[in-house]
Amino acid sequence: MNPSRKPATVQDVARLAGVSAMTVSRALNVPDKVTPDTLRRVREAVDQLGYVPNAMASGLRMSRARMVAALLPTLVGPVFQELVESLAATLGRQGYQLLIGQTGYDAAQEEALVRGVIQRRPDGIVLVGVASSDGVRQALRASKIPVVETWDLTADPVDMVVGFSHVAIGRDVAAFLHARGHRQMAIITADDTRARSRTQAFLTQAQALGAEVVERFLTVAPSTLGEGRRGLATLLQSHPGITGVFCSSDSLALGAAIEAQHRGLKVPQQLAIIGMGDQSFARDAQPPLTTVRLDGTRIGALAAELTMARAEGRAVEQTVVDVGFHLVEREST
Amino acid sequence: MNPSRKPATVQDVARLAGVSAMTVSRALNVPDKVTPDTLRRVREAVDQLGYVPNAMASGLRMSRARMVAALLPTLVGPVFQELVESLAATLGRQGYQLLIGQTGYDAAQEEALVRGVIQRRPDGIVLVGVASSDGVRQALRASKIPVVETWDLTADPVDMVVGFSHVAIGRDVAAFLHARGHRQMAIITADDTRARSRTQAFLTQAQALGAEVVERFLTVAPSTLGEGRRGLATLLQSHPGITGVFCSSDSLALGAAIEAQHRGLKVPQQLAIIGMGDQSFARDAQPPLTTVRLDGTRIGALAAELTMARAEGRAVEQTVVDVGFHLVEREST
DNA sequence: TTGTAGGCGTTATCAT
DNA sequence: ATGATAACGCCTACAA
Numbered sequence: 124m125n126p127s128r129k130p131a132t133v134q135d136v137a138r139l140a141g142v143s144a145m146t147v148s149r150a151l152n153v154p155d156k157v158t159p160d161t162l163r164r165v166r167e168a169v170d171q172l173g174y175v176p177n178a179m180a181s182g183l184r185m186s187r188a189r190m191v192a193a194l195l196p197t198l199v200g201p202v203f204q205e206l207v208e209s210l211a212a213t214l215g216r217q218g219y220q221l222l223i224g225q226t227g228y229d230a231a232q233e234e235a236l237v238r239g240v241i242q243r244r245p246d247g248i249v250l251v252g253v254a255s256s257d258g259v260r261q262a263l264r265a266s267k268i269p270v271v272e273t274w275d276l277t278a279d280p281v282d283m284v285v286g287f288s289h290v291a292i293g294r295d296v297a298a299f300l301h302a303r304g305h306r307q308m309a310i311i312t313a314d315d316t317r318a319r320s321r322t323q324a325f326l327t328q329a330q331a332l333g334a335e336v337v338e339r340f341l342t343v344a345p346s347t348l349g350e351g352r353r354g355l356a357t358l359l360q361s362h363p364g365i366t367g368v369f370c371s372s373d374s375l376a377l378g379a380a381i382e383a384q385h386r387g388l389k390v391p392q393q394l395a396i397i398g399m400g401d402q403s404f405a406r407d408a409q410p411p412l413t414t415v416r417l418d419g420t421r422i423g424a425l426a427a428e429l430t431m432a433r434a435e436g437r438a439v440e441q442t443v444v445d446v447g448f449h450l451v452e453r454e455s456t
Numbered sequence: 457m458n459p460s461r462k463p464a465t466v467q468d469v470a471r472l473a474g475v476s477a478m479t480v481s482r483a484l485n486v487p488d489k490v491t492p493d494t495l496r497r498v499r500e501a502v503d504q505l506g507y508v509p510n511a512m513a514s515g516l517r518m519s520r521a522r523m524v525a526a527l528l529p530t531l532v533g534p535v536f537q538e539l540v541e542s543l544a545a546t547l548g549r550q551g552y553q554l555l556i557g558q559t560g561y562d563a564a565q566e567e568a569l570v571r572g573v574i575q576r577r578p579d580g581i582v583l584v585g586v587a588s589s590d591g592v593r594q595a596l597r598a599s600k601i602p603v604v605e606t607w608d609l610t611a612d613p614v615d616m617v618v619g620f621s622h623v624a625i626g627r628d629v630a631a632f633l634h635a636r637g638h639r640q641m642a643i644i645t646a647d648d649t650r651a652r653s654r655t656q657a658f659l660t661q662a663q664a665l666g667a668e669v670v671e672r673f674l675t676v677a678p679s680t681l682g683e684g685r686r687g688l689a690t691l692l693q694s695h696p697g698i699t700g701v702f703c704s705s706d707s708l709a710l711g712a713a714i715e716a717q718h719r720g721l722k723v724p725q726q727l728a729i730i731g732m733g734d735q736s737f738a739r740d741a742q743p744p745l746t747t748v749r750l751d752g753t754r755i756g757a758l759a760a761e762l763t764m765a766r767a768e769g770r771a772v773e774q775t776v777v778d779v780g781f782h783l784v785e786r787e788s789t
Numbered sequence: 790t791t792g793t794a795g796g797c798g799t800t801a802t803c804a805t
Numbered sequence: 806a807t808g809a810t811a812a813c814g815c816c817t818a819c820a821a
Contacts, residue, residue, distance in 0.1 A: 130577075130600070132814055143792050148816060158790065173598045178575040179521065180814035183512040183797050190555075190576075198541045201534070208531045211558050220572060222523075223556045225544050239553060242511040243523075244463075265506045267463070349740030374737070381742045404707070407682030409714045465798055476808045481800055491806065513798035516813050 131172040140168035151176065182244075191430050192222040192240045194233075195251035196315075200345055201402050202372065202419075203251050206273065209423030210249060217431055219246065230256045241266045247430025249273060252317065255281065269433035271426040275317050276445055283433075283442040285425045289317045292415055292448055293324030296369045296397060301332040303456060305367035305395060309338040311354035311379060312371035313346050325369060338362050346371060351378020352385075359386070366394060367456070373398035373405045376412050380455060395456040401449075410454035421446050464505035473501035484509065515577070524763050525555040525573045527566075528584035529648075533678055534735050535705065535752075536584050539606065542756030543582060550764055552579065563589045574599045580763025582606060585650065588614065602766035604759040608650050609778055616766075616775040618758045622650045625748055625781055626657030629702045629730060632783060634665040638700035638728060642671040644687035644712060645704035646679050658702060671695050679704060684711020685718075692719070699727060700789070706731035706738045709745050713788060728789040743787035754779050 133144040140147065142161060150157045150165035157165070168174070182188045191214055195203050211221045224240055226233040237259050240248060245268060252274035255263070263270050263281050270282035277284060300308050310325055312318045322339060329337050340358050342350040351370060355378070358365060370376035376398025383394050390396055390410055398405055401416035425444055432439050466477040473480065475494060483490045483498035490498070501507070515521045524547055528536050544554045557573055559566040570592050573581060578601060585607035588596070596603050596614050603615035610617060633641050643658055645651045655672060662670050673691050675683040684703060688711070691698060703709035709731025716727050723729055723743055731738055734749035758777055765772050 133816095134814080144814090145793080145816075146791060149791085152816085156790075161790080175571065175574050175599065177516070177577060177814055179512050179516040179577060180797090181816070183510070183516055183799090183813090184815045184817085186797075188512065198531075198544065199537045204532045207556075208558065211531065211556060215558070215569065218572065220576070221556050223540075223544060223554050225541065225548070236548065238508065239551065241508050243553070244510060244512060266508065345736070347740065348737035352740055378737075378740060381740075385742050403678070404681035404711075407680065407685055407711060407714075409718050466800090467798080477798090478800075478809080479807060482807085485800085489806075494806080510798050513813090514800070516797090516815090517799045517801085519813075 130177070131174040132177070133174075135172055136165065136168045136174050139172060140164040186244070187434065188243060188245050189218060190220045190222055190243065190245045191247045191249060191427065192224060192243070192245040193249045193251055194224045194226050194236065194240065194253055196226050196228065196253065197345075198223070198225060200372075201374065202346070202400060203274075205419030206251060206423040206426075209420040210427050211423075213424045213427035214431070219427075219431065226253055230258075234258050234262070237262055241268065244268070246434035247271065249426045249430060250281075252315075269430050271429050273422050273426050276443065280443065283429050283439065283444075285422050285429065285444045285446060287417065287446055287448045289321040290324040292399070293321040293326075294328040295450060296415065297325045297328035297334070298332065299450060300367040300369065300395065300397070300456070301329065301334055303367070303395060306333075306335045307337075307362065307364045308334055308367040308369065309340065309358050309362065309365045310369045310371070311340045311342065311351060311358070311375050312369075314341045318371055321371065338365065342371075342375065346375050348374050348378035348381070351375035351380075352382040353378075355379040355382045368394065368396050370396065370398050373400045373402040373412060373414055376414065376455070377404065377408050380408060380410070380412065391454065391456050397456055401451055405451075406453070408455070413453045413456040414451050416449040416451045418446055418448075463510070464507040465510070466507075468505055469498065469501045469507050472505060473497040519577070520767065521576060521578050522551060523553045523555055523576065523578045524580045524582060524760065525557060525576070525578040526582045526584055527557045527559050527569065527573065527586055529559050529561060529586065530678075531556070531558060533705075534707065535679070535733060536607075538752030539584060539756040539759075542753040543760050544756075546757045546760035547764070552760075552764065559586055563591075567591050567595070570595055574601065577601070579767035580604065582759045582763060583614075585648075602763050604762050606755050606759050609776065613776065616762050616772065616777075618755050618762065618777045618779060620750065620779055620781045622654040623657040625732070626654035626659075627661040628783060629748065630658045630661035630667070631665065633700040633702065633728065633730070633789070634662065634667055636700070636728060636789060639666075639668045640670075640695065640697045641667050641700045641702065642673065642691050642695065642698045643702045643704070644673045644675065644684060644691070644708050645702075647674045651704055654704065671698065675704075675708065679708050681707050681711035681714070684708035684713075685715035686711075688712040688715040689719075701727065701729050703729065703731050706733045706735040706745060706747055709747065709788070710737065710741050713741060713743070713745065724787065724789050730789055734784055738784075739786070741788075746786045746789040747784050749782040749784045751779055751781075 133147045137144045247269040250272045275286040340354040398414040401414045405412040466480045470477045580602040583605045608619045673687045731747040738745040
């Protein structure tokens with residue numbers, strides 16, 4: 124291994140192997156187009172010099188970064204983990220890498236981030252649960268980079284979409300609780316765009332079915348167990364007659380369950396609780412939580428496949444994919 | 457905005473603004489070295505063409521990717537979230553971007569991943585809780601890229617380290633439980649390298665203090681609430697006399713607490729439980745969990761600062777940083 | 790099978 | 806203050 128200052132280049136390898144730079148490139152990328160003997164010499168030279176190809180150079184030359192960017196509101200919280208994990212895994216298997224950007228909740232910062240990402244010319248941009256501002260949408264469209272919006276089904280996608288209907292979730296959960304005999308329901312929920320569609324659909328459906336009282340409690344940004352506890356406590360204070368609560372995450376639901384039990388309320392006999400996400404702990408909670416299963420893993424894998432397909436010029440048959448959701452009934456309802 | 461196929465380049469902007477490519481570059485990067493009038497014309501041309509600089513080209517030219525890579529075992533689970541979030545945020549503030557790689561638990565895959573990352577010539581590589589194999593360590597050293605290992609204090613760091621002592625944690629927790637009068641302790645823990653040092657230290661210290669029985673229960677890979685429940689159930693079966701349990705994560709601890717309560721055991725009166733991580737839910741659990749606070753946010757920020765300092769040629773005074781930990785006593789002990 | 794020439798888009802350097 | 810030239814490291818196209 125050469126201990127010199129700068130990393131070795133194809134030229135260095137070529138010199139040492141007694142061939143041209145092109146032959147080195149070929150030996151590395153299309154080994155069959157090179158004599159076995161040449162191949163061996165090149166490989167030896169590579170090992171000896173500790174040569175590692177420079178991805179910026181090849182990316183520039185080929186106009187392909189072999190990299191996909193994912194933009195998400197936050198990495199904290201269990202909501203998007205499966206998605207990002209599966210995105211990274213699926214991409215990694217094909218030799219793509221994953222660039223992560225946190226948009227936070229600041230629109231200006233989000234625009235800056237998107238611009239920064241576009242500068243890298245990634246093969247694709249995956250927006251995770253992002254309600255992109257107009258400036259962002261425009262910048263993305265202009266970039267001509269394949270874009271996959273996820274975690275929702277927007278009416279007017281930038282490019283491709285993989286998600287599910289939050290309206291359908293709100294509607295189905297209200298119907299489910301009503302069918303179980305609940306007439307006084309409440310919702311404990313985050314307050315982003317998607318949460319608002321869900322909540323609206325939940326309210327509308329509950330009313331349509333004749334549920335008597337519906338109360339909403341909005342949590343501050345992160346959906347934590349603590350917010351669930353406090354949310355339920357607040358709700359019970361003003362509406363002690365509530366018998367069914369829809370929580371916009373399993374963390375909130377677990378918190379609500381803990382708070383209910385702490386107050387001596389039996390779940391589900393006196394209070395039914397339904398969560399969302401089907402995190403691993405939902406099944407193991409006491410009681411096991413009824414929840415809305417969202418297949419983050421599938422969404423991530425699909426998003427990865429779509430961007431790679433586009434990057435490689437393969438035709439993409441379906442640019443809008445509804446992966447749906449699944450109401451998992453356990454013992455909290 | 458030019459609707460043509462390929463993105464605009466400095467050349468295009470230069471042509472439209474009636475200046476040279478160099479002037480465009482200067483106008484964009486060192487605006488003061490350019491006439492106000494020129495600046496204006498360049499900016500107009502940029503807007504008109506929707507020009508976005510190509511980071512691969514500039515990275516190649518300047519040998520600086522303005523990118524840092526983070527390698528972690530998994531994105532799933534609450535353990536490393538704070539760290540990654542703070543890493544991304546700190547880097548983002550200085551215009552750096554974050555590349556994410558999941559090493560999983562497969563050494564071969566990890567090596568491939570590291571090689572892939574090195575090809576991008578990032579300004580730094582942050583290893584999150586990674587016990588790098590020898591091949592990996594060698595590849596990293598040879599790359600001359602600044603490396604920060606985190607979440608532990610290794611004896612022989614590749615380069616820089618920001619972490620805390622797992623041995624000290626194991627020791628302190630055993631001492632803590634002993635001081636509270638516990639003589640039959642157990643540990644429910646994951647089984648990676650760091651967990652093993654912790655466990656060993658816990659056992660050693662407990663014995664040294666004369667605790668009578670110590671049982672260990674190893675969970676499979678992910679530290680979930682369910683594992684905590686099952687772990688405690690198993691432990692109680694063989695050793696019903698246990699009065700204190702150290703769990704290697706708050707999720708495990710919460711699971712243990714739920715299981716204990718489900719069996720009618722009072723926490724902490726009949727069973728003391730201590731977790732690790734001080735996740736947000738630890739404070740809000742019932743009872744609130746005693747836990748070992750780890751400052752992932754600080755570790756992430758420090759790791760980011762160190763890599764950027766190195767990348768920018770600034771001197772790094774301290775290459776080994778022990779951020780310590782903090783035993784937070786709540787009501788589960 | 791292998792090599793030569795040239796360019797991907799940007800910026801440092803050295804003129805002017 | 807601005808421009809011409811060259812080079813960063815790689816790979817496509819063409820030639821031998």
